Each structure stands twice: as C-alpha cells, then as structure tokens.
Amino acid sequence: QVRLEESGGGSVQAGGSLRLSCVASGYTNNEMCLGWFRRAPGQERKGVAVTQIRGGGTYYADSVKGRFTISQDDAGDAVYLEMNNLKPEDTAMYYCVHRPWVCYPVSWSLSSDYNAWGQGTLVTVSS
Secondary structure, three states: OOEEEEEOOEEEEOOOOEEEEEEEEOOOOOOEEEEEEEEOOOOOEEEEEEEEOOOOOEEEOOOOOOOEEEEEOOOOOEEEEEEOOOOHHHOEEEEEEEEEOOOOOOOOOOHHHOOEEOOOEEEEEEO
16 A cells, blocks of 8 residues: 655745655555645545656646646655745645556646645645
C-alpha cells in the first residue's frame, strides 16, 4: 500500500514562499505519477501540479503557473513543491497524490485519477 507523507506547510504573508515535501513509500511500481492537490475552505479539491517520476510530463494548474515549481529527487520517491509569490487565495490544505504508471495530460487534475493521498499539510497566506 502506497504511503505519502507531506511536510513543509505553514503560515506566510502574501508574496512569501514555502516549500512542500512529499515522500512516497510502500509502492511496488517505480513508474508513477506524484503531485499535489489542494482544498481551500468551502471548495472542492483541485489539482495543483503533478510530475512523472523519472521523466515525462509535468502539469500545472493555470492559477499557479509561473509561481509554483514541482520537482523530484534523484531516488524517485519524493516530490517537492516550491511555492513563490504566494497569494491569499493559495490558502488551502495541500495533499500529496499518487497514481501508478503515468500522469495523463487530459485527466491529471481529476481527483479520481489518484489511488493514494497523504494526510495533508496546511498552507495559510495572509494579506
């Protein structure tokens, strides 16, 4: 069973930066898609960014393009989300997600596409 452990959330002022980390364990298939979703208060979960482990596609929500960067470690079991120029509307619980095999360009932002979720880490951006 895949386990995802997030860290790095916190509180910052608008314009600040945070870096989220997610470490995956328990997987049996090295081919996988890892990334991040978020849920703002009163809203549905939305895809933020995902990346194909060990090469392939990387996808971002339009709302974070140019501000957020997703990356992975050399071992292929961790992903990071560098968040710059944070805005109050980025306030949300951020969840690490996993799906086996590939990140699909058409459906990457659908929560139903992922079979494992982390517990979440809270990001709060004040104005």
